[in-house]
Amino acid sequence: MSLPKGSEPVLKGLQPTPEGFDPAWHAWVPLLLGTVSVALLWITGRPWGLAQGFSLGRLFETGNEPGLVVQVALVNAGIVLGSAVTARSRGEFRFHLPPTVSLALQALVGGLIMGIGARLAYGCNVGGMLGGISSFSLHGWVYLVALSAGAYLGVQLLRRLYS
Amino acid sequence: MTTVAWLLLGAAIGFVLQSSRFCFAAAISDYILFRGTNGLRFIGGFLLITIPGFALVQYLTVSGGGVLPGKIVPISLGVLLGGLLFGLGMVLAGGCFASSLVRLGEGAGSYALTIVGAVIGIWLVGASGPLQGLAILADGLAVTAVDSISTAPNGGFHLPSLLSGFLPGQVAPWIVGPILSLLVVTAVYLLLALIARRSV
Amino acid sequence: MREVSAVGDRVLDLTGYVCPIPLLKADKELAPLQPGQSLLLLTESAQVAKNLLDWGKKRGHRISVRRKEGGRWEIVLTKRI
Numbered sequence: 001m002s003l004p005k006g007s008e009p010v011l012k013g014l015q016p017t018p019e020g021f022d023p024a025w026h027a028w029v030p031l032l033l034g035t036v037s038v039a040l041l042w043i044t045g046r047p048w049g050l051a052q053g054f055s056l057g058r059l060f061e062t063g064n065e066p067g068l069v070v071q072v073a074l075v076n077a078g079i080v081l082g083s084a085v086t087a088r089s090r091g092e093f094r095f096h097l098p099p100t101v102s103l104a105l106q107a108l109v110g111g112l113i114m115g116i117g118a119r120l121a122y123g124c125n126v127g128g129m130l131g132g133i134s135s136f137s138l139h140g141w142v143y144l145v146a147l148s149a150g151a152y153l154g155v156q157l158l159r160r161l162y163s
Numbered sequence: 164m165t166t167v168a169w170l171l172l173g174a175a176i177g178f179v180l181q182s183s184r185f186c187f188a189a190a191i192s193d194y195i196l197f198r199g200t201n202g203l204r205f206i207g208g209f210l211l212i213t214i215p216g217f218a219l220v221q222y223l224t225v226s227g228g229g230v231l232p233g234k235i236v237p238i239s240l241g242v243l244l245g246g247l248l249f250g251l252g253m254v255l256a257g258g259c260f261a262s263s264l265v266r267l268g269e270g271a272g273s274y275a276l277t278i279v280g281a282v283i284g285i286w287l288v289g290a291s292g293p294l295q296g297l298a299i300l301a302d303g304l305a306v307t308a309v310d311s312i313s314t315a316p317n318g319g320f321h322l323p324s325l326l327s328g329f330l331p332g333q334v335a336p337w338i339v340g341p342i343l344s345l346l347v348v349t350a351v352y353l354l355l356a357l358i359a360r361r362s363v
Numbered sequence: 364m365r366e367v368s369a370v371g372d373r374v375l376d377l378t379g380y381v382c383p384i385p386l387l388k389a390d391k392e393l394a395p396l397q398p399g400q401s402l403l404l405l406t407e408s409a410q411v412a413k414n415l416l417d418w419g420k421k422r423g424h425r426i427s428v429r430r431k432e433g434g435r436w437e438i439v440l441t442k443r444i
Contacts, residue, residue: 034212078173083268094434110256115284121245135233150250
């Protein structure tokens with residue numbers, strides 16, 4: 001049986017294999033992202049974080065720095081763009097929607113819960129938790145434990161629903 | 164930093180995350196589901212870089228007379244409850260904020276909904292939102308460090324500051340603090356990896 | 364009928380599902396298969412493909428990932444003996 005013309009062999013070198021980069025590259029990823037967070041701490045006084053970029057309400061609160069929201073929102077927008085350009089360049093971009101309405105709702109509700117959680121916990125997993133631990137704030141460890149517990153609950157819920 | 168610089172930084176992060184297929188939520192859920200540790204290695208590796216890096220930045224800033232930089236906040240009910248909710252929401256949505264942005268860039272429309280939900284959620288308990296009371300309550304139930312044991316601006320428990328109470332000199336807390344943190348990170352990872360190896 | 368290049372004893376189309384649901388579904392689909400039988404998994408997310416790869420490897424199955432045109436992925440998982 002001949003292979004249809006869509007198939008390609010797994011690519012080598014800088015092109016990622018399905019595992020991501022060639023495994024030798026894996027070490028670079030935490031190095032690069034960690035360095036980004038350190039650099040941001042140096043430049044802005046805050047670790048890399050994302051939740052501030054979604055805090056659109058802050059833009060309308062008086063006495064707050066809209067600059068922070070804009071800065072983080074720009075980085076967030078950049079992430080989408082960088083991912084899109086990268087994916088497109090490798091033929092990995094594909095538009096698709098949730099297959100059912102209930103999964104669409106799950107995505108929305110999941111985001112909602114994350115948003116509430118991020119506000120309550122003073123940050124998301126990257127900024128509040130990893131940034132907190134990195135900043136030597138003991139709250140970061142509390143966040144880690146709590147997040148793990150929440151994830152565990154979520155997994156049990158998904159198990160009940162899908163397996 | 165200019166607008167373009169922030170965008171480019173984001174683009175670089177997006178490139179790295181998309182290429183590596185790293186997903187924070189998957190890192191956690193993989194461990195829960197099948198004791199997969201690949202993702203946890205990324206997280207541990209990240210902390211191995213940031214812990215010494217942040218120590219250096221904090222030390223240089225503070226000893227130069229600046230305000231202590233970083234994410235240092237009290238241990239509140241908000242952190243506990245918020246962390247729990249974030250973990251739950253992240254698994255339901257199939258990604259944290261960063262992963263959602265990356266997947267959205269790959270064309271996964273589901274994450275557009277997730278991001279919309281996140282914006283709404285943040286607004287709901289924010290200063291201009293209807294459920295703001297919940298945040299105020301959660302913030303209020305907190306353990307804060309008194310000024311004498313913490314140099315953090317808002318009462319967080321900052322490890323080097325805590326250590327400076329009983330370590331001699333200016334520099335020692337900034338060495339011991341990171342070492343302790345690194346030890347804990349390593350210990351947690353090794354424990355999880357050991358459990359994972361046992362489970363095959 | 365979508366063109367696929369690989370064959371499997373069963374096909375599971377995971378298009379549109381976001382992780383970790385594909386893992387749960389694949390696990391469920393794999394359960395009744397005999398050792399040596401294979402499952403063909405289809406997805407449109409590189410991250411899901413990687414996730415399935417990690418899972419398959421950890422569980423000890425033989426697994427291969429193929430990149431297809433248009434952002435599609437085919438994962439063939441052969442159940443371990």
